[in-house]
Amino acid sequence: MLLPGKIMRFIFALTSILFAITAQAQPSPPAQVECDEANQILIKACLTKLAPQAIQDRKSAQTATRAMMKNLDRATGRPEAFAAFKQSTRTYEAYRQAHCAWIGKSFAGGSGAGIAELSCQIDLDHARANELSRFYVQ
Template sequence: MRKYLLSALLALPLPALADPAMECSDTGSQIELRDCLKGDQIRANAALSQALGYAREAAADLDDTTGRQSAGPALEAAQQSWEAFRDAHCDFVGATFGGGSGTGITILSCRISLTRGRVEALMDHAG
C-alpha cells in the first residue's frame, strides 16, 4: 500500500506538494512568516477571482448555447459551498493547534492551499 501511495505522490506536480508555510519559511520570525503568507493569500485570492470570472463566462456561454439557466447557478452554488467548506475546514485545522502561536499561520496556510486547488478546479471548467 505504501509503495502505491509513494508512487502516487511522486506522480503529482511539484506545486501539489508545496506547503505555503514552507514556501515562506526562510523569512525568519513568525511575524515575517505571517506577513509572507498574507501576501500569498492576497495573490491566491486574486487568482481565484480571475478564475471564477473565467468560469462564470464559460457557464454563461454554455447556458446561452443550451438555452438553459443551469451552469451559472450551479457554479454560484458550488462557489458558496466551497467558501463555507474552506473557512470551516481551515478553522478546524487551526483548532487542532489548541490556541498555540502557530494557529494563525496554520489557518493562513490552509486557506492558501485550498484556494490554489480551487483555482485549478475552476480553470478545468473555464472553457
C-alpha cells in the same frame, strides 16, 4: 466520411484540446513550504503577502468559469450550469471558512494557529483556482 480539410480541422481541434489539458499550470507548493522562514513572525509576514494573490487567482478563475457557464446556458437554452456553479462557489467558500477554522483550532490556541489557518486558506484558494482553470483556456 471526412474530407481532407475537415480531417485537418478535426486533428487541429483535437491537438489544441490535448495541449490545453497538458499545459495547465503546475499546482503551487504549499504556502508554508513557500514561506520557509526562520521564525513565526517572518512566516506570518510571508503568508500575509501571499494571501491576496491566492484570493485574486481564485476570483479570476471564478470569473472566467462564471462567464463560461453563462455562455453554456445561453448556448443550450437550459439555465443549469450557471446556477450549479453559483451553488458550488457558495459551498466552496463555506467549506474554506470551516475547514481552515478547524485547522487553526487544532493548534489549541498555540502561537501557530493563525499561521496554520492562513496557510490553509492560501492552499485551498490555489487548489480552487487550479481546479476551475480546467474549464477554460488561459
